[in-house]
Amino acid sequence: MKHLRKIMLTIIFLAVITVFSLIMFETAQNEPPKPAYKSSRHYGDIHPHFVAISDSRVTIEQHLDEHRSKGILEAHFSMPQSGIFKDVTSSRDDYFIHIATEHNIKTLLFQTTDSDKDGHGVFRWIGSKSLCTALADYKGNIPYSNSCTSNMEETFSAQRPEPKLRFKLPLNFKLTKEVFQLGTVSSFIHLIQNGIISNDGVVFVGDLQVIPYSCLARPEAIQASKKHFIRAIKDKLDKLPRYGEVFVITQFWSAAFYHGMVESLPRLSRYIGFIDHRSEIKIYVACTAFMNSSLQTLFPSRNISELVICDNIGPILAARVYFPEGTPCGMYKSPQSGVYQMSREFEKYISPSIHIPPKNYIILIKRTKHRILVQHDVIASFLNNIAKQNDMELFIYADDNLPSFSDTRKLFHQARLVVAPHGAGLANTLFSTPGLFVIEIVCNHPHLNLCYRQLAISLGHHYHGVSSKFGCEATLNVDVNEVKDAVQFYMKHIVKKKNL
Known part of the structure; x- marks a missing residue:
């Protein structure tokens, strides 16, 4: 009887093991693969x-x-x-x-x-002290790079994008x-x-x-x-x-x-x-x-x-x-992203339609509904004086009086500097020549969004972000001196290149 009992227990044990194995196999078949x-x-x-x-x-x-x-x-x-x-x-x-x-x-x-060559370099992006501080304190879901530098000279450190x-x-x-x-x-x-x-x-x-x-x-x-x-x-x-x-x-x-x-x-x-x-x-x-x-x-x-x-x-x-x-x-x-290649496609159709010599625009984007730049008038006056001093032209690109889409393409293609509050108008830098200087007034936390930083990098532009102090999404309040310092620094290089 003892031997029979041992045999029965062994059979039961093996049966349990077999059923358990089948269950585990079936479960593994239904699970996503683990590469x-x-x-x-x-x-x-x-x-x-x-x-x-x-x-x-x-x-x-x-x-x-x-x-x-x-x-x-x-x-x-x-x-x-x-x-x-x-x-x-x-x-x-x-x-x-x-x-x-x-x-x-x-x-x-x-x-x-x-x-293979991708046709353009990637410039080091720059953040004002306010933006670098905001990034250091950022606790949102998007893993923004915190490798923020306020040294504007670093913007000329161009390198090929690292393959990932x-x-x-x-x-x-x-x-x-x-x-x-x-x-x-x-x-x-x-x-x-x-x-x-x-x-x-x-x-x-x-x-x-x-x-x-x-x-x-x-x-x-x-x-x-x-x-x-x-x-x-x-x-x-x-x-x-x-x-x-x-x-x-x-x-x-x-x-x-x-x-x-x-x-x-x-x-x-x-x-x-x-x-x-x-x-x-x-x-x-x-x-x-x-x-x-x-x-x-x-x-x-x-x-x-x-x-x-x-x-x-x-x-x-x-x-x-x-x-x-x-x-x-x-x-x-x-x-x-194919955004750089698309930018070069537009180049084929925009350049032949522009008079020679092309204008050299400073563009200030004006928003009138959301993310209104409170200090717009002060910055516009400053940019207008800078433009006159350097034989350039300031264009206020206002969302309540937009030029035609064709004129917009020509306008941004001839731009050398764009200053803008965060918003869709910056997507028009798709039509700009690589090497454009972009100064964006970025939304303050918790509305921080750096999609236009990535766009500028992908297009081969120079990017400088300045953080709003408060107010976003309704308004953007910025330290005007941070904007002025950036404009004055980049204008020296724009004028030097223009005169070559």
């Missing part, structure tokens, strides 16, 4: 849904045309069997692992080499363990078959909700997007407008000037020629006046009404979706 990162420059072993190519427009167009040559199927869409979409955004480390599970998504990875490891890619079909850490990939584009595009820039394909790295990439916004699909799209699939080839650039909030010009539009930077010569491709975009004007500038031979699909018509179904990398909200964590 082990490896640094690599070799792409021979990557998953077959990904193709690494040279980051050149000629090579990119060749591969996009190869993809197009396979023909377009009639657009259709089937809900996932589970009825649930898995949300994935490129802000996640395991993003490409999930992308690799969907056979309707192919991805081109753009590879750079050590000999941003992409992690699965090996072969091993989607749960190893991934390559890709240090030489600058960006990517997804080629998606049969996707639903929502007006917040999300693509639903297979059982994935593919979210660009954008202002939508926040848990609450992602859930709202998913609920919108279930509530407003799911039962209307047969009624969705259908298109053949659609290039997506719209993002969350891209109807707003800053988000549209700085985050949405640069997604086109590598593909303007490709789209321009292929009339079948349409651009899904927030159809604001400034966006239509921008697209008409970049595609002068195209009828804009035929080129674009306005995102305000709601979700659409496309047989082929071109889905380039998104731009993070405020451009944070995105040193390789």
Whole structure:
């Protein structure tokens, strides 16, 4: 009996172990993969849904045309069997692992080499004493760099941007363990078959909700997007407008000037020629006046009404979706943003329209509704005197009397110094020549926002931030002497360069 009892206990013990192991295995299958990162420059072993190519427009167009040559199927869409979409955004480390599970998504990875040049330097940004103090005391959610210096001479310390490891890619079909850490990939584009595009820039394909790295990439916004699909799209699939080839650039909030010009539009930077010569491709975009004007500038031979699909018509179904990398909200964590390339695209069309010799403007941006600069008149008078002394012209760029979009582009292209309270008007520095001096009066804590610092750095401009003492978001109150000191210092270098 003793032996029989031991045998029975052993059997029970083994059975418990087996059941426990099965439970653990099942749990592991449902958990997100936990990648082990490896640094690599070799792409021979990557998953077959990904193709690494040279980051050149000629090579990119060749591969996009190869993809197009396979023909377009009639657009259709089937809900996932589970009825649930898995949300994935490129802000996640395991993003490409999930992308690799969907056979309707192919991805081109753009590879750079050590000999590639990005065409511009990055200047050391400067903070006034007030801004450096504000950053030292900052306790917000955004990890702002606290490497703040008030030594204005440092602004001439130019260097090439340091490459950062941003992409992690699965090996072969091993989607749960190893991934390559890709240090030489600058960006990517997804080629998606049969996707639903929502007006917040999300693509639903297979059982994935593919979210660009954008202002939508926040848990609450992602859930709202998913609920919108279930509530407003799911039962209307047969009624969705259908298109053949659609290039997506719209993002969350891209109807707003800053988000549209700085985050949405640069997604086109590598593909303007490709789209321009292929009339079948349409651009899904927030159809604001400034966006239509921008697209008409970049595609002068195209009828804009035929080129674009306005995102305000709601979700659409496309047989082929071109889905380039998104731009993070405020451009944070995105040193390789296409904003510099887009700036150089505008240069091609702005320069020929400017009379020679060009004017040399000092621009003071004036806000009249929110973030009003209390000391505007004092600063304007000071800048006007500086301009007269140096054979330059002061232009007050006021939001209640804006020049045309075309004149705005020319104006900022001829600017040498821009002084501005924090706000969307600074997005117009996209049209300026690299080397512009930007002095921004930044919002005080807790409203601190340095997105225009990142924009200036990305465009190859000099940036100097001065902190508001109090009042934001209604008003900005600044130490005028901090602004004057910065203007006088930079004007010496502007005048010297102008006279060369």
